Amino acid sequence: MDLYxxxxxxQTIEPNRDYTxxxxxxxxxxxxxxxxxxxxILFRALESSAAVLVASMLVLIFFGGFxxxxxxxxGAPSKTFDPLTLRAEAEAIDIQIxxxxxxxxxxxxxxxxxxxxxxxxxxxxxxxxxxxTITTENIRPEVAEQAKDLxxxxxxxxxxxxxxxxxxxxxxxxxxxxx
Amino acid sequence: MLDGEHRIIKxxxxxxxxxxxxxxxxxxxxxYRFVLIKVGxxxxxxxxxxxxxxxxxxxxxxxxSLGFPFSSWLYQIARNLVIDHYRTRKADLPIHxxxxxxFATVASAHFSVExxxxxxxxxxxxxxxxxxxxxxxxxxxxxxLSLKETARAxxxxxxxxxxxxxxAVKELKTLLA
Numbered sequence: 001m002d003l004y005x006x007x008x009x010x011q012t013i014e015p016n017r018d019y020t021x022x023x024x025x026x027x028x029x030x031x032x033x034x035x036x037x038x039x040x041i042l043f044r045a046l047e048s049s050a051a052v053l054v055a056s057m058l059v060l061i062f063f064g065g066f067x068x069x070x071x072x073x074x075g076a077p078s079k080t081f082d083p084l085t086l087r088a089e090a091e092a093i094d095i096q097i098x099x100x101x102x103x104x105x106x107x108x109x110x111x112x113x114x115x116x117x118x119x120x121x122x123x124x125x126x127x128x129x130x131x132x133t134i135t136t137e138n139i140r141p142e143v144a145e146q147a148k149d150l151x152x153x154x155x156x157x158x159x160x161x162x163x164x165x166x167x168x169x170x171x172x173x174x175x176x177x178x179x
Numbered sequence: 180m181l182d183g184e185h186r187i188i189k190x191x192x193x194x195x196x197x198x199x200x201x202x203x204x205x206x207x208x209x210x211y212r213f214v215l216i217k218v219g220x221x222x223x224x225x226x227x228x229x230x231x232x233x234x235x236x237x238x239x240x241x242x243x244s245l246g247f248p249f250s251s252w253l254y255q256i257a258r259n260l261v262i263d264h265y266r267t268r269k270a271d272l273p274i275h276x277x278x279x280x281x282f283a284t285v286a287s288a289h290f291s292v293e294x295x296x297x298x299x300x301x302x303x304x305x306x307x308x309x310x311x312x313x314x315x316x317x318x319x320x321x322x323x324l325s326l327k328e329t330a331r332a333x334x335x336x337x338x339x340x341x342x343x344x345x346x347a348v349k350e351l352k353t354l355l356a
Contacts, residue, residue: 003352006301007320009294015211015225023229024203028196033237 150176180248181205188249191239199236206250207232210257213317216302217261217310227264231257250324254332258314304354312347319344 181187181202190198210231215224234256242252305313311333318329319340330340 003348003355004320006297006355007316009298010212010216010301010317010321012298013212013215014208015228016221019225020207023225023232024200024207027203027229027232027236028200030233030236032194032240 180250184249188239188242192242199239202235202249203232206253209250209322210253212321213254214257214261216305216317216321217313218264219302219306223264227257227260230260234260248328250322251328251332254314254318254324255334258332262310301355304351307354308347308350311343312350315340315343315347316351 184202187198187201191202207228211224211228214227214231215221218224218227231253235253242249305316308316314333315329318324318332319326324332326337326340330337333340333343335343
């Protein structure tokens with residue numbers, strides 16, 4: 001018999017019908033592998049990075065000493081408040097306000113700044129040592145004149161030594177200036 | 180080639196199981212024959228054929244129609260699975276191990292004893308050929324694929340297939356003589 005006729009006889013080989021039905025059912029019920037498109041790859045990358053970010057934040061919150069109670073109880077004093085620190089901060093604010101309120105007034109010609117005059121005067125101290133007696137003799141005449149004009153030195157007999165009760169203290173002088 | 184195969188394949192690529200079912204019905208007997216003659220054991224042939232269609236169904240979206248029938252792609256999968264089958268077995272199937280029942284059912288139902296004996300004789304002869312020769316003989320003369328389709332399935336040029344075919348036929352004739 002011709003070789004090609006022999007080979008064609010093999011076309012009669014067929015699979016078992018039961019096997020075919022079972023195999024067909026199993027094959028068609030097998031889930032397909034999802035195709036990896038660029039969009040799907042990008043989506044998966046974003047999904048992974050978001051998960052890592054959230055996990056990192058949770059770790060930081062957990063190990064960073066964060067307490068939910070601080071948020072839930074806003075009226076409760078925090079343990080981090082230090083009275084000394086608060087006082088220092090309050091004083092610093094006070095000083096800043098006082099410095100902001102200071103105005104420098106440029107004296108006009110022929111006019112002497114009384115504050116500058118006062119500063120030029122020998123200051124009385126509040127120390128334990130007895131205050132130096134200020135008389136019209138131991139200050140310069142022009143300063144004494146200015147002080148008299150401002151009423152800082154009460155008018156007494158020029159030759160008479162000024163008793164201590166006639167002297168004006170710094171606080172009193174400041175009060176007078178403000179008036 | 181199946182009627183309206185391109186349309187059916189497009190539907191299968193989109194994931195329509197019914198479309199792939201049509202492809203299965205058309206190509207499963209051919210793939211089964213191809214695998215059975217190569218491995219000789221009915222159970223192995225059934226397992227491998229089943230695996231061919233599982234792989235095809237799971238990767239059908241990778242299939243690109245380039246003017247060749249779907250069968251070329253299926254034969255490629257089948258060839259690779261048969262090669263893997265022999266690699267894992269690490270031994271060639273001895274001739275005496277061919278399962279005669281594989282052919283007996285069909286032969287006894289429709290053909291004479293002489294026909295069944297012819298089938299068994301030619302099958303044993305084919306199994307003594309090199310794998311490449313087996314592939315060419317089965318595709319060109321049993322499944323009657325064109326030269327182009329065979330070349331595509333074997334991933335060789337048409338000239339190489341012609342040469343393989345010539346040598347395979349010559350050797351088969353010698354074995355059957």
